[in-house]
Amino acid sequence: MEMPFNELSYWMGMEEARLMGVKCKECGAIYLPPRPFCVQCYKDALEWKEFKGDGKLVAFTSIFVVPKSMAEQGYGRDNPYIVGVVELNEGVRIVGRIEGVDTKRPETIKIGMPLKADFPKVMEAGVSKAYLAFRPA
Ligand SMILES: [Zn+2]
Numbered sequence: 001m002e003m004p005f006n007e008l009s010y011w012m013g014m015e016e017a018r019l020m021g022v023k024c025k026e027c028g029a030i031y032l033p034p035r036p037f038c039v040q041c042y043k044d045a046l047e048w049k050e051f052k053g054d055g056k057l058v059a060f061t062s063i064f065v066v067p068k069s070m071a072e073q074g075y076g077r078d079n080p081y082i083v084g085v086v087e088l089n090e091g092v093r094i095v096g097r098i099e100g101v102d103t104k105r106p107e108t109i110k111i112g113m114p115l116k117a118d119f120p121k122v123m124e125a126g127v128s129k130a131y132l133a134f135r136p137a
Pocket of ligand 1: 025028038
């Protein structure tokens with residue numbers, strides 16, 4: 001893969017339903033989304049690493065006051081969506097939407113529950129765009 005180690009490549013990977021991060025060839029540190037250099041050893045000897053997308057829920061919040069783009073998808077005060085922090089089995093934490101759960105009964109959503117990455121697509125200004133979501137595994 002000749003893609004630059006940046007967020008754009010990360011988003012392009014997501015369009016192909018792939019969770020692309022990087023690994024430092026010097027010290028083995030891993031990053032998701034990708035970084036242009038390693039903040040552990042300050043080297044830029046990076047290589048692509050595809051994450052499997054399995055992990056567990058670390059924290060989450062219900063979003064009731066939604067941005068316009070989400071309101072257009074039907075979310076709002078009566079239909080909140082969930083954003084969570086997920087710790088992947090590889091050891092990194094990433095923020096994504098939590099789907100396939102009862103958003104109106106957040107007490108049913110459990111910290112530590114196993115999750116798997118999913119890459120749903122939405123239309124944004126007439127363009128299909130993938131985003132990162134997690135569903136109960
Ligand atoms: Zn390093």
